[in-house]
Amino acid sequence: MKQLVILSGKGGTGKTSVVAAFAHLASAGPFAGQVILADADVDAANLELVLHPKRLDTEPFRGGEVAVIDEDQCVQCGDCESICRFDAIVETDAGWIVDPVACEGCAACVHQCPTASIAMQEQTVGEYAYSDSLYGPLHHAHLYPGQESSGKLVTEVRQRACRQALDEQRPLVLIDGPPGIGCPVIAAVSGADLALLVTEPTVAGLQDLRRALQTLRHFGVPALVCINKADVYPVGAQGIDAYCRANGIDTVARVPFDPSVPGAMVAGAAVTAYRPDAPASLALSAVWQQVVAVLAKDLPGAAPAATVGDAARNNPD
Amino acid sequence: MRIVVASGKGGTGKTTVATSLAQVAAERDAVRFLDCDVETPNAALFLHPRLDVHRDVGIRVPRVDPQTCNACGTCAEICRFNAIAVVGETTLVFDDLCHGCGSCTWMCPEQAITEHLLVTGSIDSGTTPDGIAFARGMMNVGQAMGMPILRELKKSSPALSPTMTVPPRRTLEIRDAPPGASCPVVETMRGADFVLFVTEPTPFGLHDLKQVAAIARELGLPAGVVINRDGIGDAAVDAYCVESDLPILLRIPMDRRIAEAIAAGSTLVEANLDDRHRFRALLERILAEVTV
Ligand code: SF4
Ligand code: SF4
Ligand code: SF4
Ligand code: SF4
Numbered sequence: 001m002k003q004l005v006i007l008s009g010k011g012g013t014g015k016t017s018v019v020a021a022f023a024h025l026a027s028a029g030p031f032a033g034q035v036i037l038a039d040a041d042v043d044a045a046n047l048e049l050v051l052h053p054k055r056l057d058t059e060p061f062r063g064g065e066v067a068v069i070d071e072d073q074c075v076q077c078g079d080c081e082s083i084c085r086f087d088a089i090v091e092t093d094a095g096w097i098v099d100p101v102a103c104e105g106c107a108a109c110v111h112q113c114p115t116a117s118i119a120m121q122e123q124t125v126g127e128y129a130y131s132d133s134l135y136g137p138l139h140h141a142h143l144y145p146g147q148e149s150s151g152k153l154v155t156e157v158r159q160r161a162c163r164q165a166l167d168e169q170r171p172l173v174l175i176d177g178p179p180g181i182g183c184p185v186i187a188a189v190s191g192a193d194l195a196l197l198v199t200e201p202t203v204a205g206l207q208d209l210r211r212a213l214q215t216l217r218h219f220g221v222p223a224l225v226c227i228n229k230a231d232v233y234p235v236g237a238q239g240i241d242a243y244c245r246a247n248g249i250d251t252v253a254r255v256p257f258d259p260s261v262p263g264a265m266v267a268g269a270a271v272t273a274y275r276p277d278a279p280a281s282l283a284l285s286a287v288w289q290q291v292v293a294v295l296a297k298d299l300p301g302a303a304p305a306a307t308v309g310d311a312a313r314n315n316p317d
Numbered sequence: 318m319r320i321v322v323a324s325g326k327g328g329t330g331k332t333t334v335a336t337s338l339a340q341v342a343a344e345r346d347a348v349r350f351l352d353c354d355v356e357t358p359n360a361a362l363f364l365h366p367r368l369d370v371h372r373d374v375g376i377r378v379p380r381v382d383p384q385t386c387n388a389c390g391t392c393a394e395i396c397r398f399n400a401i402a403v404v405g406e407t408t409l410v411f412d413d414l415c416h417g418c419g420s421c422t423w424m425c426p427e428q429a430i431t432e433h434l435l436v437t438g439s440i441d442s443g444t445t446p447d448g449i450a451f452a453r454g455m456m457n458v459g460q461a462m463g464m465p466i467l468r469e470l471k472k473s474s475p476a477l478s479p480t481m482t483v484p485p486r487r488t489l490e491i492r493d494a495p496p497g498a499s500c501p502v503v504e505t506m507r508g509a510d511f512v513l514f515v516t517e518p519t520p521f522g523l524h525d526l527k528q529v530a531a532i533a534r535e536l537g538l539p540a541g542v543v544i545n546r547d548g549i550g551d552a553a554v555d556a557y558c559v560e561s562d563l564p565i566l567l568r569i570p571m572d573r574r575i576a577e578a579i580a581a582g583s584t585l586v587e588a589n590l591d592d593r594h595r596f597r598a599l600l601e602r603i604l605a606e607v608t609v
Contacts, residue, residue, distance in 0.1 A: 008328075147500065181456070
């Protein structure tokens with residue numbers, strides 16, 4: 001079983017549109033009926049807007065705990081406020097209360113309160129869902145707005161997807177990754193077989209790409225790069241090419257700016273299904289072929305791979 | 318007055334709007350800009366500050382003095398993150414798991430624990446050519462937790478520029494929020510007076526706008542919307558704004574020339590002269606929304 005993660009550095013580079021196109025493309029060809037999908041962008045779970053999943057199962061997701069002050073016992077000494085390093089204890093007209101969003105769940109205040117007025121309480125921070133989608137089984141989740149520990153929820157989604165893939169001997173798990181480089185990204189990429197970074201040819205895009213590639217290197221995940229809307233700022237695209245070359249990464253492809261992409265989004269479809277002949281669709285099909293070739297290198301029974309360079313030897317500065 | 322620029326979905330043009338707003342505000346106000354997107358901070362690419370103050374930040378992690386520690390196990394018992402463990406006669410700290418809460422330090426009966434700073438990121442600050450006092454939090458690669466850096470960033474107030482010739486009307490703080498809708502976004506909004514959402518008129522933009530709008534509502538903050546790349550999608554964002562009483566304060570049409578200028582590192586007000594007027598009007602509308 002292989003795990004392919006699609007990442008973006010910052011969000012909004014067209015990552016989810018790429019995942020949707022890949023899910024569609026994978027539903028025909030050598031992977032037909034064999035792919036498990038996972039939406040690990042739990043803060044902004046958009047994949048379902050394109051895949052139209054039918055929910056088979058929903059479960060609450062319990063994140064960490066938060067402190068709760070029993071106002072009847074509290075003597076308003078304010079000790080907890082000075083103890084808390086996360087500025088989570090705030091004074092209101094009604095006395096000291098815990099801001100559940102700021103609370104890190106460390107329980108330091110519980111141990112220090114002289115009147116034992118503070119207890120820890122488990123919280124439901126989101127929900128995990130399993131669905132049947134247009135292009136295969138989908139594991140996804142929603143983090144309730146403003147909640148933390150999305151890393152844990154990402155791990156949960158990924159583990160469930162992988163478990164199903166192993167149980168049913170499916171060769172590929174396709175993961176829509178979260179933005180950024182922190183905890184949710186680490187949870188989405190650590191141990192994955194390949195990451196495809198979707199970037200834009202902008203000064204900001206290059207900076208984000210750099211940090212994302214450094215993170216992937218830190219966790220030893222091979223990377224390929226795809227420049228979306230490459231023609232909007234060709235100088236920027238060249239800059240990304242040069243950066244990738246200097247760091248031993250093969251830029252897989254350039255996808256042109258194409259109004260069919262937002263068009264497909266509005267229509268709630270993968271762009272490759274919505275307008276198979278659109279420039280973006282053709283480019284994405286080519287990227288998919290290249291990704292399959294890299295993954296196929298050691299997939300059992302797969303055709304020998306066309307080389308796209310040694311993606312594993314990337315070494316960003 | 319503190320304005321947060323947020324988006325939910327990344328790549329909607331949030332940083333472009335935040336930096337453009339800061340530039341027009343700096344014409345008459347004393348402006349402080351905080352780049353709160355500590356995982357992927359980009360505002361400096363547009364505002365070009367001279368970052369001359371650098372400070373390492375992080376969390377305070379425990380260090381156990383093996384001479385004093387009697388391996389009683391209290392610390393391991395109270396730590397909620399399994400970051401400290403007694404193995405045989407030795408007490409080990411796992412920095413990667415530690416949240417720096419201090420609980421073990423206070424609870425150790427032998428006072429065997431001291432704390433040292435584990436650097437997880439940095440805060441750089443300075444002044445931009447427009448006289449904006451700028452500070453940026455940056456999480457180090459490989460770290461998981463951006464929140465400690467964000468909290469430090471909010472406490473740091475970069476010195477306001479003394480170079481302004483006219484006395485400023487007021488002091489504005491503009492915070493560029495991280496993408497998503499989880500706790501760092503809430504932390505960025507805490508203590509603010511207004512939230513400006515930047516979205517695009519697509520189903521993805523709408524979905525993510527709803528998430529961040531829920532946070533602002535929960536915090537009781539007034540808010541307004543900028544629709545970027547107006548015309549690329551459908552009218553569902555408009556309908557949502559009407560139905561949830563969110564004023565649409567500005568529409569920025571999709572324009573390839575402008576997209577190119579932004580790709581090269583210009584702000585909107587630099588790329589297009591008309592936008593300077595439009596952003597001045599936007600700022601006035603925000604101020605009006607806050608004072609009503
Ligand atoms: S430390 Fe305990 S008693 Fe004191 S204010 Fe906090 S909750 Fe109340
Ligand atoms: S549990 Fe920790 S973070 Fe939460 S209020 Fe208590 S001391 Fe603060
Ligand atoms: S609580 Fe103090 S004495 Fe006990 S094991 Fe921990 S460090 Fe050692
Ligand atoms: S500081 Fe808090 S999180 Fe870190 S080891 Fe001590 S109790 Fe655990």
